[in-house]
Amino acid sequence: MINLEVKRPPHLVPSYSLTGDLLSFLRCHRQYRFYNGSALPPSRPVQLWYGEFVHGVLEAAYRIWQSESSAPAFPWPCTPSEWGQGKPDRPSHDIGEIGDRIEFVLKAQGKDARSRAARAAAYRRATAAVNELGPLLFPLIADAETKVIGTRALPTVAGRPSIRADRYEVHGVIDVVTQVSLAKVAPENAIRREIEKACPPLPQEFEVIADYKGASRPGFSSDYWTQGDWQVQTYAWLRRNQAQGVPIAAGVLLYIDELSPGTDTIREMQSQISRGDTDVRPEPGSEDEVILRNWRPGQSIDQLSLGFRLRRAIRVIPVTEESLRTATAAFDGVVREIEENIEKEFAHGTISVAWSANCKDANTCVACDFRHFCPTPGPNNTPTPVAVPQAP
Numbered sequence: 001m002i003n004l005e006v007k008r009p010p011h012l013v014p015s016y017s018l019t020g021d022l023l024s025f026l027r028c029h030r031q032y033r034f035y036n037g038s039a040l041p042p043s044r045p046v047q048l049w050y051g052e053f054v055h056g057v058l059e060a061a062y063r064i065w066q067s068e069s070s071a072p073a074f075p076w077p078c079t080p081s082e083w084g085q086g087k088p089d090r091p092s093h094d095i096g097e098i099g100d101r102i103e104f105v106l107k108a109q110g111k112d113a114r115s116r117a118a119r120a121a122a123y124r125r126a127t128a129a130v131n132e133l134g135p136l137l138f139p140l141i142a143d144a145e146t147k148v149i150g151t152r153a154l155p156t157v158a159g160r161p162s163i164r165a166d167r168y169e170v171h172g173v174i175d176v177v178t179q180v181s182l183a184k185v186a187p188e189n190a191i192r193r194e195i196e197k198a199c200p201p202l203p204q205e206f207e208v209i210a211d212y213k214g215a216s217r218p219g220f221s222s223d224y225w226t227q228g229d230w231q232v233q234t235y236a237w238l239r240r241n242q243a244q245g246v247p248i249a250a251g252v253l254l255y256i257d258e259l260s261p262g263t264d265t266i267r268e269m270q271s272q273i274s275r276g277d278t279d280v281r282p283e284p285g286s287e288d289e290v291i292l293r294n295w296r297p298g299q300s301i302d303q304l305s306l307g308f309r310l311r312r313a314i315r316v317i318p319v320t321e322e323s324l325r326t327a328t329a330a331f332d333g334v335v336r337e338i339e340e341n342i343e344k345e346f347a348h349g350t351i352s353v354a355w356s357a358n359c360k361d362a363n364t365c366v367a368c369d370f371r372h373f374c375p376t377p378g379p380n381n382t383p384t385p386v387a388v389p390q391a392p
Helices: 018-027 029-037 046-067 095-108 116-140 190-198 223-242 263-274 287-294 306-313 321-348 362-366
Strands: 015-017 141-153 167-181 205-213 248-255 314-318
Touching (some): 018 223, 046 141, 046 167, 116 141, 116 167, 141 321, 190 306, 223 248, 223 314, 248 306, 263 287
Parallel strands (some): 015 167, 205 248
8 A cells, every 4th residue: 555645735936026026016006917917918018129129239239249259349330221121231240230130029029119219219329338338348247148036035914924925036137247357447447437436445356237227317316216226236136146256246227328318318317417316417617517508409419428428327336235135125025015915906806906006107107008097197198987907
């Protein structure tokens, strides 16, 4: 006679992504539930296209730079094709050629630029990123698109554990891991310079994790300022768990829009400076200050100096034991809130009761498929009196 063990029930470990869950939930609870909880793809994924296009071009450019025996000298040319029409006679390092390949992949996923103007702006900024950040960043890269994963205890509320699990999984993809040796990096390298200013003193060798942001530099008062800090700190915590003895000194956020700012970026920059809401301002009396003070919509902004644009684009966030504890505790709090909403929806059976529509960003509202029945839509959207979808 053989005694067989009774099959144990499956053990669920909720899995959370740094960007797909934490930042999406903070942006709008209800939109997060519809897209993530129901696995509904957005019908107009225009916001996804821009960020993924810039990421894709930068990663492909690095791979080309890394693989060729004699890397092409910067600046690289950019010859974008007409929309949907390739030009096979371009060299492999032409940013237009790289962009064509990235667009083809995104189109297969149902992601397109929302307009010709948006596509042109994406190519302009990707070109600036490759040619102005590339010479500084590419020689420092030890690894690109690094996957990190770990588990953490799911925090309880009033001593009551979650109905789903006692731990959760957190995962993400680090755009760039750099292993920096100060003896091998030129002192005039702008990335080294910004790291040294933010993180004294530094060991001779250390790691820095970097994340590309297809956005402009937020002000101190913006939620995106704090959320960016949490994101790179949590990446650092995950990376440290699998690092190979080299200390992680900092995280770096690279705000790509600052390298080739458009009208909205310049307006936001002016506003931040006027209300003292930024840490990067032009030097008093400098040409950059004069250009920003006198700029009006429709005027060219190509005259802003490279040094000022790089300072706006590079944000260094020191990594310490205290900062890691603070950021991971904040992430735990967001996960706890998501889990509470899941429990509330389970109890009430209604999405609208459990998940609030708390979005404050007009751009997020405009691109949202659920804005027509949202009780708090963006300023240009009027709610339509239709029934709120129920939980499946």
